[in-house]
Amino acid sequence: MKEVDRLPKLLDYINQANDIKKIRMQDYPKLAEEIRSFLISHISKTGGHLASNLGVVELSMALHLFLSFPKDKIIWDVGHQAYTHKLLTGRKEMFATLRQLDGLSGFPKCEESNCDSFDTGHSSTAISAALGLVKARELNNENHKVVAVLGDGALTGGMAFEALNNAGRLKSNMMIVLNDNNMSISENVGGLANYLAKLRTNNKYTGFKENLENTLTQMPGIGKTVVDKLKRSKDAIKYFMLPSMFFEDMGLTYIGPIDGHNINHMITAFRAAAKVQKAVVVHVITKKGKGYPLAEKYPSKFHGVDAFDVTSGKAVKEEKGISYTKVFSDALVRIAEKNDKVVAITAAMPYGTGLSDFKKRFPSRFFDVGIAEQHAVTYAAGLAMGGFKPVVAIYSTFLQRAYDQIIHDVCINNLPVVFMIDRAGVTGRDGKTHQGIFDLSYLSHIPNLVVLAPKNKLELEEMLSYSISYNGPIAIRYPKGEAYLGLDEYQAPIEYGQSEIIKEEAEIALLAVGSMVKTAEKVKNGLKQMGKKASLINVRFISPLDTKLLDRLSENHSIFITIEENVRSGGYGQKVSDYLHEMNRPNSRHINISIPDMYIEHGGVSELHKRIGLDADSILERIKYLLNES
Ligand SMILES: Cc1ncc(C[n+]2csc(CCOP(=O)(O)OP(=O)(O)O)c2C)c(N)n1
Ligand SMILES: CC(=O)[C@@H](O)[C@H](O)COP(=O)(O)O
Ligand SMILES: [Mg+2]
Numbered sequence: 001m002k003e004v005d006r007l008p009k010l011l012d013y014i015n016q017a018n019d020i021k022k023i024r025m026q027d028y029p030k031l032a033e034e035i036r037s038f039l040i041s042h043i044s045k046t047g048g049h050l051a052s053n054l055g056v057v058e059l060s061m062a063l064h065l066f067l068s069f070p071k072d073k074i075i076w077d078v079g080h081q082a083y084t085h086k087l088l089t090g091r092k093e094m095f096a097t098l099r100q101l102d103g104l105s106g107f108p109k110c111e112e113s114n115c116d117s118f119d120t121g122h123s124s125t126a127i128s129a130a131l132g133l134v135k136a137r138e139l140n141n142e143n144h145k146v147v148a149v150l151g152d153g154a155l156t157g158g159m160a161f162e163a164l165n166n167a168g169r170l171k172s173n174m175m176i177v178l179n180d181n182n183m184s185i186s187e188n189v190g191g192l193a194n195y196l197a198k199l200r201t202n203n204k205y206t207g208f209k210e211n212l213e214n215t216l217t218q219m220p221g222i223g224k225t226v227v228d229k230l231k232r233s234k235d236a237i238k239y240f241m242l243p244s245m246f247f248e249d250m251g252l253t254y255i256g257p258i259d260g261h262n263i264n265h266m267i268t269a270f271r272a273a274a275k276v277q278k279a280v281v282v283h284v285i286t287k288k289g290k291g292y293p294l295a296e297k298y299p300s301k302f303h304g305v306d307a308f309d310v311t312s313g314k315a316v317k318e319e320k321g322i323s324y325t326k327v328f329s330d331a332l333v334r335i336a337e338k339n340d341k342v343v344a345i346t347a348a349m350p351y352g353t354g355l356s357d358f359k360k361r362f363p364s365r366f367f368d369v370g371i372a373e374q375h376a377v378t379y380a381a382g383l384a385m386g387g388f389k390p391v392v393a394i395y396s397t398f399l400q401r402a403y404d405q406i407i408h409d410v411c412i413n414n415l416p417v418v419f420m421i422d423r424a425g426v427t428g429r430d431g432k433t434h435q436g437i438f439d440l441s442y443l444s445h446i447p448n449l450v451v452l453a454p455k456n457k458l459e460l461e462e463m464l465s466y467s468i469s470y471n472g473p474i475a476i477r478y479p480k481g482e483a484y485l486g487l488d489e490y491q492a493p494i495e496y497g498q499s500e501i502i503k504e505e506a507e508i509a510l511l512a513v514g515s516m517v518k519t520a521e522k523v524k525n526g527l528k529q530m531g532k533k534a535s536l537i538n539v540r541f542i543s544p545l546d547t548k549l550l551d552r553l554s555e556n557h558s559i560f561i562t563i564e565e566n567v568r569s570g571g572y573g574q575k576v577s578d579y580l581h582e583m584n585r586p587n588s589r590h591i592n593i594s595i596p597d598m599y600i601e602h603g604g605v606s607e608l609h610k611r612i613g614l615d616a617d618s619i620l621e622r623i624k625y626l627l628n629e630s
Contacts, residue, residue, distance in 0.1 A: 060084035077150030079120035101603030121433020124157025153184030156370030168251030256283025329354030353393035396436025424477035425565035431602030441570030453514025522616035
């Protein structure tokens with residue numbers, strides 16, 4: 001062991017909340033460096049949200065030096081940047097298990113620590129939740145501090161604006177730390193991003209770099225002795241400010257921009273902000289990926305990573321096969337070459353949803369609307385009304401936001417919008433906020449909306465072509481990860497409302513939705529070994545339900561087994577069950593294999609499937625048990 005390795009690290013002194021207050025001010029930079037090394041070393045092994053976390057090391061330290069936990073509350077918007085907060089609140093030892101099954105969550109989680117105040121994962125909720133906590137504080141006669149921390153990307157979300165509108169009326173203190181790194185996952189876009197850029201580049205920011213208080217002290221009309229008093233006064237707070245009509249006119253106080261890597265400047269700003277009996281925006285400027293040159297250079301690539309080699313930045317595991325996302329991406333570009341009415345929309349996720357290539361190839365037909373799923377959907381409705389064929393690509397979990405827009409704007413108007421719903425099913429390591437397990441339930445009862453799920457790569461391509469030519473709202477849901485290449489000898493043409501019969505036998509009908517067709521193949525083989533015959537059906541259309549096929553199958557199948565990667569309630573299985581019941585088929589038994597109505601925590605997709613009984617072996621066990629054959 002080298003001599004230096006034996007020396008105690010500053011991090012060794014940080015074992016529980018508030019321990020950071022024992023660290024001497026001159027050691028803050030060293031602690032920040034240690035935290036960064038710790039994060040890089042752990043995330044390189046477990047995967048996780050690297051660049052965002054590296055950017056907020058000093059910001060998190062400053063907040064922890066200023067606040068007291070668990071009394072005070074921070075709400076981390078999205079929550080993907082809360083790793084340093086976790087580290088500073090007694091969870092250091094758990095980092096080896098980050099995002100692993102039963103391990104440390106990658107997001108704030110009240111269950112995990114009393115220093116987490118709100119579970120998050122989806123964007124733009126922090127100001128609303130903080131306002132609620134502030135009101136509760138008032139009603140309970142309490143006096144803790146409440147801080148919402150959100151990024152410039154999160155600020156593009158509609159909820160953030162609704163909350164700001166409300167925050168303008170606040171008569172007690174609440175801090176909104178705007179962590180501005182000039183990036184969402186990709187470049188932040190739109191008028192707000194431009195506005196923040198103006199605030200950022202304001203000359204006076206450089207004036208604050210040396211020392212915020214010294215600068216104030218030297219300002220004409222302020223003077224050394226009155227700085228503290230000035231901080232308490234509403235008018236004088238404006239000396240901290242640069243022209244920020246937007247926040248000010250909304251009724252909030254604005255402080256900034258502040259160097260988000262200068263802990264002392266931030267603490268000074270927080271102290272000043274805490275004295276204002278209003279909502280105060282503290283605008284801090286940070287560098288996404290700070291301290292790891294590759295992440296600084298490629299912040300999008302290092303936003304969320306799998307395990308990687310620190311020196312080269314390359315993923316440890318080579319990507320296997322082609323992903324469904326890539327299949328969609330390539331197919332859409334091919335279609336758009338021939339059809340100039342096709343336009344594509346993303347809500348701040350061009351890369352994740354596979355629209356980056358479309359963006360490069362057809363920049364004028366590509367629209368990134370920011371983290372604004374609701375707007376994305378209604379915007380698509382407008383484009384469709386204007387004669388275009390919008391393809392809206394949004395992850396299953398984030399499309400939850402736009403339920404009303406899908407009904408009210410797209411489906412009541414019966415508009416030809418194509419929804420490409422990526423990350424449908426169990427998505428894995430992001431955990432309960434990100435699993436795409438509700439979409440069949442929230443979509444398949446909407447009148448006019450067709451809902452499809454492909455069994456393999458080829459079928460996703462076919463379904464996309466079908467959807468582009470279909471004259472009405474239509475959605476295709478497909479999972480994260482590698483596209484299935486098997487079963488491509490079965491590719492009956494897609495006919496409206498018709499499932500595909502892959503193997504027709506008798507006795508048992510296995511009806512599998514999308515990703516579960518591959519699993520159902522294995523189940524079929526297992527049943528065969530038990531001496532049972534089974535037909536294998538690729539459901540294809542979750543909505544409308546293929547009732548004709550169900551009627552036909554009822555003639556020589558006595559057991560229907562539906563298999564889907566969606567919660568039970570409102571899923572395909574319940575539709576089938578409902579139909580069989582209504583048609584009074586006393587000789588048909590139905591077994592519903594689906595996800596229990598519960599939140600699924602983080603872990604690997606296969607291990608989660610196993611845990612919830614959605615792998616072939618567990619399904620077979622369940623069937624055997626239910627048929628009394630175990
Ligand atoms: C409703 C919703 N849509 C999309 C996402 C995916 N997402 C996670 S982080 C992120 C970018 C956030 O940017 P910003 O708030 O600036 O944080 P940064 O990563 O730059 O620190 C996006 C789009 C999400 N979490 N929630
Ligand atoms: C924090 C967040 O919501 C995203 O960064 C999400 O983790 C992306 O998921 P994928 O890695 O599946 O694109
Ligand atoms: Mg950002």
